[in-house]
Amino acid sequence: MGRAGGITSPMEPTPPVHIPVLLQGVLSFLQVRPGGVYIDGTVGGGGHAAAILAASAPDGRLLGLDRDPAALEVARERLAPYGDRAVLRRGSFADLIHLAADFLPADGVLLDLGLSSLQLADPTRGFSFSQDGPLDMRFDPSEGLTAADLVNTLSVRELTDLLYRYGEERQARRIAEAIVAARPISRTAELAALIERTVGRRERIHPATRTFQALRIAVNRELEALEAALPQALEALRPGGRLVVISFHSLEDRIVKQFLHREARDCICPPEIPVCVCGHRAQVRVLTPKPVRPDAAEVAANPRARSARLRAGERLAG
Numbered sequence: 476m477g478r479a480g481g482i483t484s485p486m487e488p489t490p491p492v493h494i495p496v497l498l499q500g501v502l503s504f505l506q507v508r509p510g511g512v513y514i515d516g517t518v519g520g521g522g523h524a525a526a527i528l529a530a531s532a533p534d535g536r537l538l539g540l541d542r543d544p545a546a547l548e549v550a551r552e553r554l555a556p557y558g559d560r561a562v563l564r565r566g567s568f569a570d571l572i573h574l575a576a577d578f579l580p581a582d583g584v585l586l587d588l589g590l591s592s593l594q595l596a597d598p599t600r601g602f603s604f605s606q607d608g609p610l611d612m613r614f615d616p617s618e619g620l621t622a623a624d625l626v627n628t629l630s631v632r633e634l635t636d637l638l639y640r641y642g643e644e645r646q647a648r649r650i651a652e653a654i655v656a657a658r659p660i661s662r663t664a665e666l667a668a669l670i671e672r673t674v675g676r677r678e679r680i681h682p683a684t685r686t687f688q689a690l691r692i693a694v695n696r697e698l699e700a701l702e703a704a705l706p707q708a709l710e711a712l713r714p715g716g717r718l719v720v721i722s723f724h725s726l727e728d729r730i731v732k733q734f735l736h737r738e739a740r741d742c743i744c745p746p747e748i749p750v751c752v753c754g755h756r757a758q759v760r761v762l763t764p765k766p767v768r769p770d771a772a773e774v775a776a777n778p779r780a781r782s783a784r785l786r787a788g789e790r791l792a793g
């Protein structure tokens with residue numbers, strides 16, 4: 476989320492390109508070096524990937540994944556100067572081990588979650604409420620239900636749960652009731668206006684922000700994909716290899732934090748069990764006890780970076 480996660484305001488100009496967030500942090504936590512092998516699970520516009528390829532010259536290799544064929548087209552053009560050092564594949568990072576089978580073991584895995592400025596800026600994708608478009612929101616436009624499908628078919632109760640769980644929206648029930656009373660709804664501007672009429676404008680951010688976030692997370696099953704990807708990302712690394720994840724809202728960040736902290740422990744038995752029965756062994760050294768945040772200069776240059784949080788871990792031997 477953040478610069479790329481749909482938390483944006485209609486006042487904010489959309490940058491014509493996607494600016495990679497926390498770029499220096501990514502390169503240094505990944506310890507990018509010549510000859511290294513890297514997996515960018517969210518290649519997007521190729522910004523981080525290009526920097527990784529430049530820093531791993533002359534012979535580093537990078538596999539870039541994305542669910543969005545349009546993003547892969549942009550990345551293909553951006554990474555063309557690196558020739559066959561860059562390989563791009565369409566797919567979800569939830570299938571990372573399978574998609575990256577010929578890149579294992581890797582020296583580094585990057586996940587830069589959410590959506591890119593390019594997706595947000597394209598009204599035909601339906602991610603933005605500041606420009607009208609069809610209520611779609613799928614990263615992969617060939618797969619699964621659209622936001623309109625959810626909005627027009629879920630019950631009040633299901634919509635309330637969805638908005639509360641994925642948007643942390645306190646007015647979830649009021650919004651869900653208004654949606655059900657007004658359907659069918661097919662356009663982003665229509666939904667944003669309905670929400671504004673229903674709950675009014677009380678905060679700096681648009682009142683539809685949390686609903687749009689919630690729908691996007693649900694449409695793309697983003698939290699499930701992240702939960703599936705993290706163990707695979709760790710498995711993909713050689714001992715000493717690095718995992719870097721940038722998240723843009725607390726739901727994602729909590730999953731990453733809990734995963735890293737759990738995998739950094741030798742025993743994960745519940746505290747009431749006196750003797751370890753789980754046999755779990757630490758697989759990771761946490762490199763970021765606290766998440767790394769962008770500094771004021773980065774946020775000023777790229778306002779969408781403001782909610783970014785980077786966490787990193789190093790795979791332990793064995």
Ligand SMILES: C[S@@+](CC[C@H](N)C(=O)[O-])C[C@H]1O[C@@H](n2cnc3c(N)ncnc32)[C@H](O)[C@@H]1O
Pocket residue numbers: 479493494495496516517518519520521522523524540541542543546566567568569587588589590591614695700
């Ligand atoms: C924030 S952007 C990445 C930007 C990129 N780091 C750059 O510098 O240009 C996130 C990208 O992840 C993609 N994405 C989201 N969920 C995904 C998933 N489960 N698997 C693969 N790609 C995904 C989106 O389509 C989007 O292009």
